[in-house]
Amino acid sequence: MTEMAVDELEQLKAQQSAPPACMARALVSLEGLSCGDAFGECFFEPQNRAVEIRTSRTLPPAPWRFTDDTIMAVSICACLERHHGIEPEWLAESFARHYDPERGYGHAMNALLMRLNTIGSANWFEEAQELFEGEGSFGNGAAMRVAPVGAYFAHDLSQVAKHAALSAVATHCHAEGIAGAVAVAIAAAIAWREREAESPMKAKAFLESVRTCTPESKVRDGIDRALQLPAATTALDAALTIGNGTRGSAQDTVPFALWSAARSLSSYEDALWETVNGGGDLDTNCAIVGGIVAMHTGEQAIPREWQRRREPLSLLLHAATNKG
Numbered sequence: 001m002t003e004m005a006v007d008e009l010e011q012l013k014a015q016q017s018a019p020p021a022c023m024a025r026a027l028v029s030l031e032g033l034s035c036g037d038a039f040g041e042c043f044f045e046p047q048n049r050a051v052e053i054r055t056s057r058t059l060p061p062a063p064w065r066f067t068d069d070t071i072m073a074v075s076i077c078a079c080l081e082r083h084h085g086i087e088p089e090w091l092a093e094s095f096a097r098h099y100d101p102e103r104g105y106g107h108a109m110n111a112l113l114m115r116l117n118t119i120g121s122a123n124w125f126e127e128a129q130e131l132f133e134g135e136g137s138f139g140n141g142a143a144m145r146v147a148p149v150g151a152y153f154a155h156d157l158s159q160v161a162k163h164a165a166l167s168a169v170a171t172h173c174h175a176e177g178i179a180g181a182v183a184v185a186i187a188a189a190i191a192w193r194e195r196e197a198e199s200p201m202k203a204k205a206f207l208e209s210v211r212t213c214t215p216e217s218k219v220r221d222g223i224d225r226a227l228q229l230p231a232a233t234t235a236l237d238a239a240l241t242i243g244n245g246t247r248g249s250a251q252d253t254v255p256f257a258l259w260s261a262a263r264s265l266s267s268y269e270d271a272l273w274e275t276v277n278g279g280g281d282l283d284t285n286c287a288i289v290g291g292i293v294a295m296h297t298g299e300q301a302i303p304r305e306w307q308r309r310r311e312p313l314s315l316l317l318h319a320a321t322n323k324g
């Protein structure tokens, strides 16, 4: 490599790791996550459940209401902007401050965030650790909100893994909850790193790259099972084999979401429609897939009509960024 090329490479690395560039990536991932979350949530409504709606790709009527996935991801973005990384106590406090019981939080998170609002967030770790008889939560809540962390640190995978784990422990201390968050954040980072590759990354290569950076866990075992699925597997058949979030755990959710993102990395719309076909925890699966795939496609691939139908995000983001 010539001296000039080395200088250019160093300049590029500096640009990619500068806070404004990192934050811009995180906000694109948030947009993908949030539109996915609100889109997926629509399909819990009885009037949107008909198979014909999915086969004809008829968009559900507005408004598309986002859920806890988006609200917590907004707190993550606010934390990244303020601290240039994840500070778990600040994040736990922001989760508690923006808690909205109408947004579909799981039972344990409802209880935890109400308690943090009552007693303050100083003992956030002890409170999170006490969940599920002292084992901590292995729910999919840490994975559903984490893609912007992968986006922010996409230039450095070791930072992705470190800050994804920090974002998880604010509420999900169990090793599976942490592994799920690390895997999703790594996937978002790799999706960004591969966006301009000369030959598109194959689904298996993508999953293998994510697996390499995922801690030993049932989540990683699930990625191994996803790697064994034949290329022609349908979303529904994949869900039957590797889970689809019906159980609400990281290990039941993350392998399917990663498999679905891997298959449609170059099309935001295809990725989300196919993810819905797999059923299960629809808003969470779609939030994870949307946050990852948007890193590969860029924000321009998220249809403007989808953004219009989703309820506005700007007020929530403004409140989280300015007040904590």
Ligand SMILES: [Mg+2]
Binding pocket: 067, 068, 069, 103, 104, 105, 283, 284
């Ligand atoms: Mg949700």
